């Protein structure tokens with residue numbers, strides 16, 4: 001049995017969504033995490049039950065093995081449930097683009113967006129250029145097709161769209177992003193996931 005280590009309305013919510021999309025059997029371990037404020041702020045302490053190396057979420061436990069980092073968990077799950085078709089497998093020509101987008105999410109989008117929210121894109125030319133390049137690359141990709149990998153929805157869409165669900169202002173106003181968000185939000189698996197997000 002898979003266990004998702006989860007905190008409501010956090011980066012682990014996207015894995016309730018992916019697990020629902022996959023039709024995978026799973027259980028949820030709700031843990032407390034440090035939050036900056038708001039009604040879900042909790043104790044502010046690391047939850048001793050959380051096996052994540054930094055006490056964060058998401059983490060996935062599969063048969064006693066802990067997997068952490070969103071991009072790794074996405075790849076692990078889509079490989080584990082290949083018949084669901086939510087991530088191209090080894091041998092598929094889309095495998096390379098899929099891995100590239102997962103790595104781009106972790107290695108580029110996360111730091112670029114954090115810099116944006118810290119105001120650095122307003123004060124630092126290099127950070128501004130990286131943010132603009134990210135925006136341009138995503139827009140060009142979504143102008144060509146409805147989903148990141150083309151005609152087929154994948155776990156890569158879940159990683160990127162879940163950022164917009166959490167903070168639409170992370171990317172500039174544009175109908176391409178709003179339409180992408182609306183297409184994703186209409187997916188029944190997301191509705192089921194949000195029903196389980198509890199918090």
Ligand SMILES: N[C@@H](CCC(=O)N[C@@H](CS)C(=O)NCC(=O)O)C(=O)O
Pocket residue numbers: 010011012033034035054055056057058068069070071
């Ligand atoms: N790079 C990690 C980031 C995980 C992360 O920042 N999780 C936040 C919740 S959205 C967290 O657990 N924060 C509590 C903490 O950092 O102690 C991933 O993508 O999985």
